[in-house]
Amino acid sequence: MVQSAVNAEKVIAISDQSWVSIEDINSIAVGDQQVELSSDQSFIDKIKQGCEFLDKLLHEEGVIYGVTTGYGDSCTVSVPLELVEQLPVHLTRFHGCGLGEYLTVDQAIAVLAVRLTSLTKGVSGVSLNLLQLLTTLINQKIAPVIPQEGSVGASGDLTPLSYVAAVLMGERDVIYQGQQLSAKQVFAEKNIQPIKLRPKEGLAIMNGTAVMTALACDAYQRSAYLAKLTSRLTALASIALQGNAYHFDEKLFAVKPHPGQMEVAKWIRTDLQHVESPKQSDRLQDRYSIRCAPHVIGVLQDALPTFRTFIENEINSANDNPIIDAEGEHVLHGGHFYGGHIAFAMDSMKNTVANLADLVDRQLALIMDTKFNNGLPANLTGAIQERLMVNHGFKAVQIGVSAWTAEALKLTMPASVFSRSTECHNQDKVSMGTIAARDCLRVLELTEQVVAAAVLAIHQALALRARKGELHLSSLSEPLQAMYKDVFSYFELVEEDRPLEQVLRQTVEYIKQQRWELYS
Known part of the structure; x- marks a missing residue:
């Protein structure tokens, strides 16, 4: 060999x-x-x-x-x-x-x-x-x-x-x-x-359990990145909506001390703390999709250590049957092939990830709608006044986001509860771990599509604020400025309607490649 x-x-x-x-x-x-x-x-x-x-x-x-x-x-x-x-x-x-x-x-x-x-x-x-x-x-x-x-x-x-x-x-x-x-x-x-x-x-x-566990490794790394990226997008959405940065105050989160939730609030707070106060919304409290973002993203962030433990224990376990104890000369018949821990991790992960899609979908709905977006143009079109009646900006993208989110949410039913007795009732209680892992990867794919749309739409909103003199890009923190510059290195402001499929696909790939460095 x-x-x-x-x-x-x-x-x-x-x-x-x-x-x-x-x-x-x-x-x-x-x-x-x-x-x-x-x-x-x-x-x-x-x-x-x-x-x-x-x-x-x-x-x-x-x-x-x-x-x-x-x-x-x-x-x-x-x-x-x-x-x-x-x-x-x-x-x-x-x-x-x-x-x-x-x-x-x-x-x-x-x-x-x-x-x-x-x-x-x-x-x-x-x-x-x-x-x-x-x-x-x-x-x-x-x-x-x-x-x-x-x-x-x-x-x-x-x-x-x-x-x-x-x-x-x-x-x-x-x-x-x-x-x-x-x-x-x-x-x-x-x-x-x-x-x-x-x-x-x-x-x-x-x-x-090698197949379900291998897929779980991919899912873990992608979900951990999405927790960070949706935190970054929440900060950017708050700026685009002229939101209240004090929703993420350290003292506020100290009284509800879930570690992951506190970490997400810190990420958002760090992104926002360098922004010179632009015109603020008339609302004392922003809507939940902004104000409660740490509470949504934080569930995933707090669950990640448990997911890691389950997945890595499975990687490093003997999980076939029978187990051969050569030193003690025993053949031990058992059920270590049962993928219950991976099934639980994947069923739980797809739930927390789909909630990220739902969160971002709601954030985009606010940014698109003139009833809620504090003066941004309808559907984020960048068209000049004379061309507004024939341009629709991100209208269809927002419809797509709604479709992708709905599909992700539909897949959150846990696979592990659908155990089927099979093989002449020998395998009469099974884990469905591989189906759960595949479902989780599909939910991740759909959520990455939602987030890709948000990356483009929210940066479009920031550019429109800047164009109106309502936001000085130099006031953004260095990480936000770097991401803004990078996004507009491959994405051109949507002024006249054009197909956005290819740039959306490109952004999805960038998310999978973890293109943007996010928090340490």
Whole structure:
């Protein structure tokens, strides 16, 4: 097997003692970091000991679930020793029935990284050769083609992970250098030797939570950025609406001390504190979408540490079945494949993120409407007086924002409560964690679209204030000035109506790339 060269400065060493973070998985997924297996002899010995223990049990004709028995409800079916080696191959093949869209290349690599991390705990009975092959696929960015749909989240992500197991055997397809090719062809070109799955290895690869957890890593980082970006946009919206900066006063938030909520208020307060007092609204209190923004965004900000704990514990856990305790010579049958923690994190996260979409949607509704926007033109058109009757500015964008928000809110029903008994009532209570993760990513995508519209619309509003002499851009804090300058480096003020689709799509990509540095 050819191991890819690894830059020591951009390598994550994986072993039974390592702790892999959400950021590590995301960095590996996009190719910013590579992985290597620990060379520590105790780690290597632990991996080998697991295989030797299974071999010993097989030699003694011990009964091992998924090794000398069928799977799931078929656990009562004994498999004769002469067929034991065929069992993992059949497991991968009959699970090759996934449908729906495919995971992206980055998502598939994240899946490999999460599964590698779990298997290196040394209690899954897999060989060092299998771990090395996973490492090679990650470092050379050879991504299995994995359908998104077909997992109920217990016994783990069986169907999508079957595509990983099959690729390790040189079967099915991969994406390599932008092309979809057979794994067999790519392995031959790269001088990579596929493996013959040992007893228990098919189950070890497939019987875990790697897909839902990999998607959760992506969701976490995107949601954390949106918490900051919507805080920044709230500050800008407050300025555009000539709002009351004292709604974010430190003493006010000290008496309701949710840490995340206080942090959001501090971010907004920091953005606003350098603004020279422009003309203020006649209202003593701004409407809730401005005044209560820290209370909305703060729920997500306060939940992020819990989400991190759930996701990172799952990354760094052994979550297949059975667990192989080679040192104590035990085979422990349990349910660690159950993705309940990820399901809860994703169901909760999509709720808090959709609330950001709803918040920003309401902020934009205020800014567009002359009944509420304190003198801004209707729909934020930048047209001159003589052209007002034929120009509509951001009218349709606001309709789009309403549609995207409604769809995001519709998806907030928790997936985990829709457990379905399946597989002859063996899997009679399942997590739905993978569906929850996919739902969360869709809610994130919709919310990023809402926020992209807000980035453009609110900056349009600021430019219109500046054009009327109601706002001196030099009075903005340096971060706000920098963002204003950057947005108008690719976005031109909407004076005459024009299609905005491409600049909206561009802004969505900038949000995903986390283009703007936001708070430390």
